[in-house]
Amino acid sequence: MKLVIVDYGMGNLRSVQKAVELLGFSAEVSGSPQVSAQADKLILPGVGAFPQAMANLRKKQLLAVLQDNKKPLLGICLGLQLLLSVGEEFGVTEGLGLVPGRVQFFRQAAGFPAGLSVPHMGWNDVRQSARNQLFRDLPEKFSAYFVHSYYALPDSAAAVSGWTDYGVDFCSALESGNVYGVQFHPEKSGEAGLQILRNFLAI
Template sequence: MLVIVDYGMGNLNSVKNMLKKIGQNSVISGEIGILEKADKIILPGVGSFEAAMTNIKNRNLYDILNRKALVDKIPLLGICLGMQLLTNHSEEGNVEGFGWIDANTLKFEFNNNNLKIPHMGWNRIRTDDSNLLFKNLQEKSKFYFVHSYYVRCSQKSNSLATTEYGLTFDSSIHKDNIYGTQFHPEKSHKYGMELLKNFSNI
């Protein structure tokens, strides 16, 4: 069972609808009993890092998500803010994340007034299809972004894809069974459908 985690923040129905388009059944839930049964998890997110971690802990989801990711080792995909939550720490609210991937979430700061924050719209990624998540997705595929903070991995091996926006940031990250995309596959049309199909097949 693929569970989209409901912790009060995220495009839950958008993700579910895109999964439905590729023929993948999913359940939206924030119930521990449902998460116990999950064999795949998507952790979406829109909004504040600090509020997200607070919600996750207040809803008693922190321990079950840790167990599913680190002990049961089921495939888990964090999307946008959900990817940032996989990191050690965020400058947004100065709070700790799950720390499943050795990376930090940093604030975009530009002297160039031509670069707007948030980074919003379509942008290319640099990757290859050697990882299962990007199978059949050619170099420089386009995806849809909306974010004011970006992720930087400590280890290059944890970076699956990079994107340019005033600087080079890690737009997809990975360690073992854990994946993250800074972009929104559920808003990225054919490329997003292919990526979610790949995740469903991992």
Template sequence: MKTVIIDYGMGNLRSVQKAVESLGYAAEISSDPQIVTEADKLILPGVGAFPQAMENLQKKDLLPAIKAALDRPFLGICLGMQLLLSSSEEFGLTDGLNALPGRVEYFRKSVNFPADLPVPHIGWNDVRQKKDTLFKGLPETFTAYFVHSYYAVPDAASVVSGVTDYGIDFCSALEKDNIFGVQFHPEKSGENGLQILKNFLEI
């Protein structure tokens, strides 16, 4: 079973790899489209801005390989989850992978978002489960570590697998068939995060 962590120049790749290895699994970090295409499971981490991420994926010729690999177990983490959607309003409108129809929005653009709440959303917060494929073995509400200013708004409520309250209720996890996404960082979320990675690797 070959698990590949996709390297497109944005993200704490080694931290994700170390978390996977601590569970007794191997994971290769690669920016080679051929290796991505041949993977059995894929993890797309990400830290930074959506437009730069899409530009990097295009420059490294990874977009066709990723889109071809979306029929396998696929996990997007933080920015990697946001990239799975159709578009983002970060620094203007940018198209995403469109694996899950929807958009990425800025917290402060929500009319209900409290003016005195800091952005970015940084630190530990609760995730309320809506589906348990990725969260098997965890309580219905568990804590995870977040760092982000934008959040996913999927078109279909049926793909939301986790919800978090930060001034507003927002989608903190996605799931559709073999495609998964988490807005938080499982590699920074202690035992809860390791359980989530274990569940993904055992799919």
């Protein structure tokens, strides 16, 4: 199996690679569209701002590879957000459009508590909305590590595979066809995170 971690200049690439290697697999970190196109599976990590991420993907000519991809694709943190149609960080930016929906700032959510700090940072619970491939052999509720100020709002609740409460109930994991995403960092989420990566590698 050829696993490629997509390098577009924004992401904790080595940490994800080390977690994959800990499971006994190898992963190539690459920003080449040709290498990504030849992969059996892709991981799209990310840390930073949505508009800059999309600009970097465009500059590296990775948009078409990701948008036309028919192989299993896992988005992590910002990588999950990029899977959606648009992001609202620093204005409206078109995303990859693999999952219809948008990405919103926590403080724009109706009813978000004024005294709650943003970013959402640290350990929090993930509740499975339905049994799915990515969470196989995990309990219906488990803890994971988060660092983010924006969250995904898929158009269809059917795409949501995990929910987390932080002032509002938000989508912390999604699954749509061959596309998977987690808002948290599995590489920093202990045994539960490793199990999620193991499950993705087994798809």
